[in-house]
Amino acid sequence: xxxxxxxxxxxxxxxxxxxxxxxxxxxxxxxxxxxxxxxxxxxxxxxxxxxxxxxxxxxxxxxxxxxxxxxxxxxxxxxxxxxxxxxxxxxxxxxxxxxxx
Amino acid sequence: xxxxxxxxxxxxxxxxxxxxxxxxxxxxxxxxxxxxxxxxxxxxxxxxxxxxxxxxxxxxxxxxxxxxxxxxxxxxxxxxxxxxxxxxxxxxxxxxxxxxxxxxxxxxxxxxxxxxxxxxxxxxxxxxxxxxxxxxxxxxxxxxxxxxxxxxxxxxxxxxxxxxxxxxxxxxxxxxxxxxxxxx
Numbered sequence: 001x002x003x004x005x006x007x008x009x010x011x012x013x014x015x016x017x018x019x020x021x022x023x024x025x026x027x028x029x030x031x032x033x034x035x036x037x038x039x040x041x042x043x044x045x046x047x048x049x050x051x052x053x054x055x056x057x058x059x060x061x062x063x064x065x066x067x068x069x070x071x072x073x074x075x076x077x078x079x080x081x082x083x084x085x086x087x088x089x090x091x092x093x094x095x096x097x098x099x100x101x
Numbered sequence: 102x103x104x105x106x107x108x109x110x111x112x113x114x115x116x117x118x119x120x121x122x123x124x125x126x127x128x129x130x131x132x133x134x135x136x137x138x139x140x141x142x143x144x145x146x147x148x149x150x151x152x153x154x155x156x157x158x159x160x161x162x163x164x165x166x167x168x169x170x171x172x173x174x175x176x177x178x179x180x181x182x183x184x185x186x187x188x189x190x191x192x193x194x195x196x197x198x199x200x201x202x203x204x205x206x207x208x209x210x211x212x213x214x215x216x217x218x219x220x221x222x223x224x225x226x227x228x229x230x231x232x233x234x235x236x237x238x239x240x241x242x243x244x245x246x247x248x249x250x251x252x253x254x255x256x257x258x259x260x261x262x263x264x265x266x267x268x269x270x271x272x273x274x275x276x277x278x279x280x281x282x283x284x285x
Binding site: 010024 | 157
């Protein structure tokens with residue numbers, strides 16, 4: 001058909017007319033690697049921000065735990081002092097061999 | 102790099118975290134990627150974005166590269182896939198554009214009886230812009246890049262019969278568009 005032949009002619013004429021991409025290709029790998037590094041850096045900071053609440057919760061949890069352990073030790077020391085002073089020692093402690101005078 | 106390494110060793114080095122190896126891969130294959138992408142991009146910004154998209158996809162999916170086929174073939178499939186996605190995005194965007202400037206190109210071309218290569222390319226681009234993304238992709242690969250039906254099927258992941266049917270329909274649509282504008 002005539003229109004088919006004309007379409008083929010049009011394609012044949014257009015085929016070698018690929019645009020010159022030499023300028024666009026210049027230093028392309030440098031720009032690409034810069035973008036890759038930027039994305040990588042971006043992903044690290046994104047992860048850091050995502051992890052921030054967990055880190056904060058962990059820090060608060062650790063602080064609470066440390067505080068409770070310290071106060072428990074302080075309570076234990078107070079109790080031990082009371083026992084050592086001998087005043088009103090509980091019977092179980094008095095029964096222990098070390099508790100005898 | 103004094104010893105020119107093959108693509109497979111550059112892929113392995115990239116996977117081990119060597120960015121220079123990836124830069125070398127890009128340097129080797131960018132010409133072919135730019136040549137294909139330039140058939141679809143309308144300006145240098147789009148071309149840069151499209152080529153960056155191809156190589157970023159390559160970098161992200163490099164671990165999926167099977168060494169049973171050359172790296173070049175794998176990259177060609179990624180290029181075609183990125184170009185197809187680009188055409189689909191463009192079609193959505195083009196729906197909002199006025200067609201006036203494109204119509205002007207066609208009227209300008211019709212004045213000239215003998216088409217130069219550059220003008221023929223403009224005319225083909227103008228007419229192809231009216232096709233669906235898959236029709237445009239197939240006609241570009243078949244008629245402008247001169248790839249075989251089998252190659253196109255391998256690049257797109259479509260069956261050969263589907264490629265043939267779409268190519269036929271695309272040619273019919275293109276002829277209709279050009280006949281309506283008195284170009285053929």
